[in-house]
Amino acid sequence: MPTVYVNNQPVEFGAEERLNCVQAAQRAGVEIPHYCWHRALSVVASCRMCLVEVGQKKPDGAIAMQPKLIPGCQTPVTDGMVIVSDSDKVKAAQKATLEYLLLDHPLDCPTCDQAGECYLQDYSFRYGRGYSRLQEPKEQPPDKTYIGDQITLFTDRCILCSRCVRFTREISGTAELQIINRGNHAEIDIFPDEPCNNKLAGNVVDLCPVGALCSKDFLYKQRVWWLKTANSVCPNCSTGCSIFVDECEDRVYRLRPRYNPRAQGDFMCDEGRFGWKYVHGDERLHLPVQRDGGAAVSHDWDVVLPAARTALAEAAKRGEIAAVLSPWMTLEEAYLLVSYLKSLTSKLSLAVAPVRTVGEDDKYPKDVHGRTMEPTKFTIRAEKCPNRRGVEMILQHFAGSVMPMGDVLGRASSGAFTAMYLVGGDPQGWINEVQAAALDKVNTVIVQDILPSPASQRAKVVLAGGSFAEREGTFVNHAGLAQSIHRAIRSPGEGRPDGRILWDLAERRGLFSAAAVRREMADQVPALKPLLDAELGELGIKL
């Protein structure tokens, strides 16, 4: 196997692999500091932060070092290459580079949103000088508060790594951003009246290694060192982007993309990034409700859940039950619900709530005319739900086929069912007034949802569930990648995560554990066999 030596440590890499010095060093656990290089973008080697000494091992064992320092991001590794990143020469170069980058950088870390996750801070601490020798006034260009609807630019903080410019040119293809002027006066800017409002624009904020590009949505809301992070999956389309949910004291503050080569790569779209506001909406269902003849009789879980259980058991004795599952449920929740209803009766109709589809799959990069270009680097799917495939797998196993909700509601309006269990979860609504009218013919209607809907108004029992940030479980994306979501916050009011509701409804002993249900489910459902005895990890498992 080809071998490269990083600070005297041998690192093996595959013959087909194309690594640069920064990546090779990462494998050896050595950090080569860099600003402009990003694995998803082209290489410009402009920040000069990754300068290293490079040499070649000759067949006779002698090492020939190049006299100049070489940018590590631009240099592909070859067999027998020697990289030195901790010599005095390299350290002096890193120190000098940082000093140049910081010449005009304002010392406003206390008021900068990036402070705490800023590479200028981190690298200054590790490689820098710690103080400025500049004797002249700093160049302080004014801020540009409108780069896009969601993006603001603190021009003076920018170090001109051009990551954002390359992102809009290479990934979104929309090319709104550019560097204007030259030398000391160079700035990031947009064309007049051409703001950076493409659907991937929010990513430039994540890409910015300093606090220059900031998200208006998150600006000044919270200091980053107070945020706690949970690994999760964006529920807003079936791409299933891996994300971080950043929360503090049961409030979500932002979502960030999490690198996952099996799912989406490095980025996420703005629909997902800013599409979580309903989690803290005032209209969220805060309490469980048990109704008798239209009037609420109880808001106590200890009363509502047994009532739901008894009503379902009695309805099962009298006739047929139907359940409408939601493509917003996790695999575990779908499995718990179906297996519980199966244990009540064999006369069970299972359907899936309509999958909301908006337009067509939106593929990036696009050219100036909005036409998609090859190769596709990011796709926003038309299917606006996280787990249609997973829920359909469960239904296929238990019912043999996947029935649309319309069929079940059609039969409900003719009085075919004694009870119906409907699960919502789509923040944009999943049932309209006309469809819900069919529920008037059903004696016992149980609705489990996060927002009020025409169905929940008619329900005898409403179970206040949790949004994606409040639940544990597994989502299966459009390509069959099973990824786990983790609880970041507690549900508002008396709301409970859906898994816990179904666990308690089924009168299982102990507490709901997604991992335990996943094992049981994988054991029973052949299509989900790969989940047995396997940790989903951060990247997920292809089914």
Added chain:
Amino acid sequence: MPINPKDVTWIKEPEIGFWEATFLPAIAKGLRITLGHVTDYRPVTQQYPEQRPVLPQHYRGVHRLNRDEKGRVKCVACMLCATACPANCIAIEAAAAPPDWPDRDKYPAEFVLDELRCIYCGMCEEACPVDAIELTHIYDMTGESRAAMVFNKDALLGIYDKTKDNPADPVRTARGRLGPASELKNLATLGPATTVERGDRAATAPSPGVIGAPPPETRNTW
């Protein structure tokens, strides 16, 4: 672990003599001290509240939020005080500064400090990069409810207005301006945070453009 017998020293209770057992010498000694206080009267009790204590300069009482020379709140809502606070008693709601405040990006839309929860350690004062929060000599604040002791921005600015002319509570920012974090244009060369190489004169320069001058005076001259 049992104690090693070698480490144990046994001592004997001293024998009590006849006079000591009567307690008479001890009583006489005690009465002499009592009578001494009657004849030589030197009180140490302060007659509070008629008499007020003279507090040391570093006394840490109720907080105040300082104003800058234009009367605006000096705080830049960096939340470092709330981060440093061990009692978690500071809650700041930050917002973008009004457009006619060109010298800063951020200011506190609200600044709430729970004076009952506070332990008066003064860490907020130490953490503040712009000398906006200071602890005054006020120690006798009262309120009729717990809610009345949760001070908001206006209350804290009011304490500044009340105390700023008191010689016991000088505004400790020597320059009377915003601190370095907000004065971007006139940034003084910072003292070294990391090791300085021998002979690097710029690192020890007191101000930009001056190399080789004597070491700077301490900034806090109060």
